[in-house]
Amino acid sequence: MTEFAHRISRGIFRLLLPLLAVGQASAELSMVDRSIPVDPDGAVADAGWALGRLNKGDSMTNASFVYPETTTPVRLYLIDTGVAPIASWSEANPNLKSFRSHLVRATGDPATSSVVAHGTQMLSLIVGPETGAAVGTPVHVVNYNIYPGTTASTTLGRLQDAIFEVLEDHEANPGLPSVLCIANSSSYQASSAFLESLIDDAVEAGITVVVSAGNEKASAASYIPAAYGSKDGVICVGASGTDNLPWVGAGGSGSNTGAAVDLYAPGQNVRTLNPADPRPGNFSSSNGTSPASALTAAAALIQLSLNPSFTPAQVEEALTATAYAPVAARGASATALVQVQPGPEADSDQDGSSDVLEKFFGSDPANPAVKPAPVLLSRVSGQARLSFNVAADLFNPADPHVLADGSTWKVRISDDLKEWSDAVGILAPGQTNGDQIPVTFSVPEAGPRVFLKIEVTPPPVQ
Structure with missing residues (x-):
């Protein structure tokens, strides 16, 4: 049996079409195609309130989490305690x-x-299975353990x-968009020109810096490194x-606030490994x-994977632009909550297919009775073939993978659903049929199983 699977990646600027097709062939071609709707791969049904709030900032009951599946590798610099042996849960997350x-x-x-507890928990909130917001993003982790001895105290x-x-590592290992997460700070009001200059250097090198606001229930501007959140590309997280209000803890502790x-991101009873x-x-x-800062670092990694050319300031701007801001004015108590969007949310006709999906395939996003035609998969003369429609007003024969609205699309291939590469094949458009152009994409079969997915990426946010 030869199996084919087709998916479209889901992400903040990507589109998911969950379809599965299985082809069976004998020596002489005979084939059965099935298109079966399935749930998104990037879903955790019982994710806890914190991850649920990242998807739906206005929902006090949502506990499910759908994360974007992105493809561009990114790097996390985690300055924290050490991390407990990660083999068991890194194997559970191939990303x-x-x-x-x-x-x-x-x-x-x-x-x-x-001392490993804190760093382990922070890393689990970024890439850990069941608890990590960026579990669908390929992440390379570099941990700097700054806590010596047996106590959670450093300088x-x-x-x-x-x-x-x-900074030295980033210069020696270029090529990966990077986020620096500092989920610790001084509990004394202080300033440091040297620390400030190092953070400036990190931003100038293209590293997005995420720092925690601190837990003194005071103005973050009085503590370091939180005070440097006023800089573009340095994201200070409360x-x-x-209740979507700044967290208040026991014994007078609570989130620092201020300009x-x-x-903000969830910081109360947040589930970790x-x-x-x-x-x-x-x-x-x-x-x-x-x-809260770990979850925000995960959101920043997702943004960089989707938009690897983003500067730190653009990452901050994108996260701010997509944050959930409470409708009611709360003055000093206002919180703008980080959001991780699973994909394009607009579904004008509420038929379960997003507007972006319907536009790409030449369907009608305003008519719930009209959905995109199924993508067909077949085995023909030793090749795996995708057959589908593309909107005639978007398709550009001169440069077929760049659409008229600036979106791009490509086919990717895998033999294990873990490691993906760009598929090299033959694209053959047919004759225009009304508002659609039938297209086939054929790739040679290299083994007993092959999985294909189409990725559609709208233009980056300007």
């Missing part, structure tokens, strides 16, 4: 492409550290040393509670601006 860890130590520091000097090492805070045993299904929780 965690690599992991490196470096110790950052001052003179006289021990060479090892047993500004070690943080500065770690940022310097990030914590929101289940330095750019965005259990740092003592980080594996799928084994959970713990975290409070404060640390989990």
Whole structure:
């Protein structure tokens, strides 16, 4: 049996069409095609309130999470504690492409550290299975462990040393859009010209910087590195509670607020993997601006994977533009919540097919009785063939993969649904039939199984 599967990637600027087709062939061609609607691959039905709020900022009950499946690899620099052995849960997320860890130590520091809880939880909120917002994005992780010994205490000097090492690594390993997540800060009001200059250098190098606002229930502008959230490309993140208001904790703690805070994200009883045993299904929780900044770093990684040419300022602008802002004016209590959008949301006729999908295939986004024709998959003379329609007013024969509205599309291929590459094949448009052009795309079969997906990417946000 030869199996074919067809999907369209889902992302903030991508489109998902969940179709499955199975072709069977004997020595002489005989074929059965089936197009079966299925649920999005990037869905966690019981994701907890925090991830649910990232999808629907206005819903106090949503606990499901649909994440975008993106394709461009990105890099996460995580300055934190160490991370517990990650084999069990990195295997559960094939998009965690690599992991490196470096110790950052001052003179006289021990060479090892047993402090791993915080870093493990933060990483799980970014790429962990069932708890990570960027679980559908290929991420390379570099962890800088700045907490020596056995206590969760470090110094500004070690943080500065770690940022310097990030800059060196980024220069030595170019090519991957990068996010630096600093989910820790000083609890003393302070300023540091050297730290500020290092953060400026990171932004200038093209690294998007995400910092936590701090948990002193005061003005973030008085604490470092939160104070530098006023800079373009430095995203200072406050914590929101289940009520969408700034989080208030026990003992006088609570999210810092004020003009330095750019965005908010869930920071109350946020579900993470259990740092003592980080594996799928084994959970713990975290409070404060640390989990909020980790979730925001995940959203920034998704944006960079979708738009790898974005500058740090453009990443910040995109996250701000898509944030959920409460309708009621709340003055100093206002929160703009980070959102992770699973894909184009507009569905004018509410028929289950997004407007972008219907426009690409030449369907009618205003008529619920008219849906895109199924994509057909077949095996013909040793080739896997996709047959589908493209809107005649979008298709450009001179450059067929660039549509008239600036969108682009391509076919990608895999033999295991994990590793994907651009498919090299033959594109053959047919004669225009009304508002549509029939198209076939054929690729040679290289093994007993082949999976094909079409990716449609609208133009980047200007």
